[in-house]
Amino acid sequence: MFNANHIRKDFPILSRKVNGKPLVYFDNAATSQTPQQVIDVIVDYYSNYNANIHRGVHTLSQEATDLYEQARIKIQKHFNAKFAHEIIYTSGTTHSINTVANGFSALLAQGDHVIVSALEHHSNIVPWQMLCERTGAILKVIPMNADGELVMSEFDKLLSNKTKLVFVNHISNALGTINPIEYIIKKTHEVGAAILIDGAQSAPHIKPDLQALNVDFYVTSAHKICGPTGVGMLYGKEEWLKKLPPYQGGGEMINEVTFEKTTYAGLPHKFEAGTPNICGGIAFGAALDYMNTIGFDAIASYENELLEYGTKKLLEIEGLKIYGTSQHKTAVISFNIKGIHPYDIGTILDKLGIAVRTGHHCAQPIMDFYKIPGTVRASFSFYNTKAEIDILVEGIKKAKMMLS
Amino acid sequence: MSIEEIQNEIIDEFAMFEDWEERYQYMIDLGKDLPLIKDTYKTESNIIKGCQSKVWVHAEMNDSKIDFTADSDAIITKGIIAILIRTFSNQHPKAIIDANTDFIDKIGLKEHLSPTRANGLVSMIKQLKLYAIAYQTQLK
Numbered sequence: 326m327f328n329a330n331h332i333r334k335d336f337p338i339l340s341r342k343v344n345g346k347p348l349v350y351f352d353n354a355a356t357s358q359t360p361q362q363v364i365d366v367i368v369d370y371y372s373n374y375n376a377n378i379h380r381g382v383h384t385l386s387q388e389a390t391d392l393y394e395q396a397r398i399k400i401q402k403h404f405n406a407k408f409a410h411e412i413i414y415t416s417g418t419t420h421s422i423n424t425v426a427n428g429f430s431a432l433l434a435q436g437d438h439v440i441v442s443a444l445e446h447h448s449n450i451v452p453w454q455m456l457c458e459r460t461g462a463i464l465k466v467i468p469m470n471a472d473g474e475l476v477m478s479e480f481d482k483l484l485s486n487k488t489k490l491v492f493v494n495h496i497s498n499a500l501g502t503i504n505p506i507e508y509i510i511k512k513t514h515e516v517g518a519a520i521l522i523d524g525a526q527s528a529p530h531i532k533p534d535l536q537a538l539n540v541d542f543y544v545t546s547a548h549k550i551c552g553p554t555g556v557g558m559l560y561g562k563e564e565w566l567k568k569l570p571p572y573q574g575g576g577e578m579i580n581e582v583t584f585e586k587t588t589y590a591g592l593p594h595k596f597e598a599g600t601p602n603i604c605g606g607i608a609f610g611a612a613l614d615y616m617n618t619i620g621f622d623a624i625a626s627y628e629n630e631l632l633e634y635g636t637k638k639l640l641e642i643e644g645l646k647i648y649g650t651s652q653h654k655t656a657v658i659s660f661n662i663k664g665i666h667p668y669d670i671g672t673i674l675d676k677l678g679i680a681v682r683t684g685h686h687c688a689q690p691i692m693d694f695y696k697i698p699g700t701v702r703a704s705f706s707f708y709n710t711k712a713e714i715d716i717l718v719e720g721i722k723k724a725k726m727m728l729s
Numbered sequence: 730m731s732i733e734e735i736q737n738e739i740i741d742e743f744a745m746f747e748d749w750e751e752r753y754q755y756m757i758d759l760g761k762d763l764p765l766i767k768d769t770y771k772t773e774s775n776i777i778k779g780c781q782s783k784v785w786v787h788a789e790m791n792d793s794k795i796d797f798t799a800d801s802d803a804i805i806t807k808g809i810i811a812i813l814i815r816t817f818s819n820q821h822p823k824a825i826i827d828a829n830t831d832f833i834d835k836i837g838l839k840e841h842l843s844p845t846r847a848n849g850l851v852s853m854i855k856q857l858k859l860y861a862i863a864y865q866t867q868l869k
């Protein structure tokens with residue numbers, strides 16, 4: 326039986342105080358907290374297994390390699406990739422995206438189209454702009470509506486035989502909108518283009534079946550899913566990963582090196598130059614184990630309960646407006662109070678021990694769409710409670726009183 | 730008054746507050762009272778980069794002293810600006826360049842001094858000092 330108060334005990338940080346008040350952590354869309362089970366794995370690694378992996382003949386190296394590769398298999402199973410070598414360890418979502426963007430510079434020609442959505446994080450806009458500058462390809466944008474949803478009829482119109490690559494996040498980090506990726510993937514394939522889905526915001530809430538989705542690339546970061554920072558994954562279908570050139574050169578990613586020519590290693594090593602974040606990879610696997618023990622169905626249904634409760638409670642505050650009102654969204658509430666700058670609200674909430682994010686959330690085009698400087702964003706996780714939402718509501722009321 | 734005297738005065742004022750709430754309420758009130766910058770000075774080039782809220786600063790020299798005016802779209806940021814302007818405005822460029830800003834720590838606003846803090850108090854101080862350096866060169 327799912328019990329958030331019980332689960333909270335797994336997270337040591339949730340019992341600390343901030344500015345003399347019990348911490349209320351509502352910045353989960355930026356990074357999730359780490360359970361003791363994952364912390365233990367990190368400590369265990371450095372206490373007992375720390376060694377450089379692959380190529381080592383000694384026992385420690387073998388053991389560390391085994392743990393690292395076992396974690397890759399855990400990740401493969403969790404996301405249901407066909408092969409473990411389709412899972413590339415990266416430093417995180419941004420690194421994963423750049424690996425694909427860089428690879429596509431070899432595959433795109435002048436006048437080709439790359440499509441992104443209006444709901445993207447800057448890390449999903451800039452690499453594609455850079456790619457288009459390098460190749461002469463043209464960047465097209467799927468527009469959004471006032472509810473913060475992508476307009477699919479406009480997407481249909483953008484697709485053509487010039488489309489080579491479509492890039493959409495599964496869930497918007499600024500608004501929480503869940504995009505209709507099944508439809509987008511199907512339509513993209515109909516014109517023969519490749520599709521990359523950014524799962525940074527969705528992986529903590531939705532366990533995707535990559536084979537069933539038939540997606541070409543999927544990227545995410547471990548630190549959004551109760552894992553450590555500095556590690557993430559790039560999933561690519563084997564055929565695509567074979568086609569793409571490597572991103573970084575270095576050790577580990579080679580087969581044979583002479584000064585005349587280097588031949589690259591096979592998958593996944595071709596994309597894993599240098600000593601990787603070994604401990605991070607192992608802890609990524611442990612984090613997925615932890616999440617699966619709780620269960621993604623239970624997580625989704627509880628977080629939805631928090632979203633409904635939070636939305637209802639926040640809307641009771643006079644002058645509060647929520648941005649991102651799609652029927653399909655995760656537990657993210659992005660809002661403003663009339664006449665008050667989000668930064669001011671965030672500052673007062675921090676004084677009350679409440680962690681929210683303020684600003685443009687690295688999604689300036691969305692803020693431009695609404696003609697606002699930014700929002701206050703409260704993002705909930707399965708270890709949050711309704712009692713904490715009540716504290717947030719009281720905090721906002723206090724901030725409003727002080728600031729107006 | 731010299732910059733140091735003004736800073737001591739501010740330290741004395743803040744010493745009366747018992748908790749963060751009173752301190753912040755005071756800053757918010759200072760922000761509300763801050764004389765606004767002229768709209769013609771609210772230009773792109775007068776925006777201080779590195780702030781989550783927008784901050785405009787305008788400087789001009791009268792009788793070898795610099796007058797600053799500023800504005801922000803966030804009220805707490807405006808309060809911080811008000812304190813800085815009270816300290817640095819109507820002062821000789823050399824005095825602004827030489828002034829230290831330890832008083833921020835003494836009035837319990839140290840958290841705003843971190844260079845990574847998004848309100849950019851550090852960038853603001855830097856900008857005010859840059860103006861002073863520029864005007865100092867003119868005086869020579």
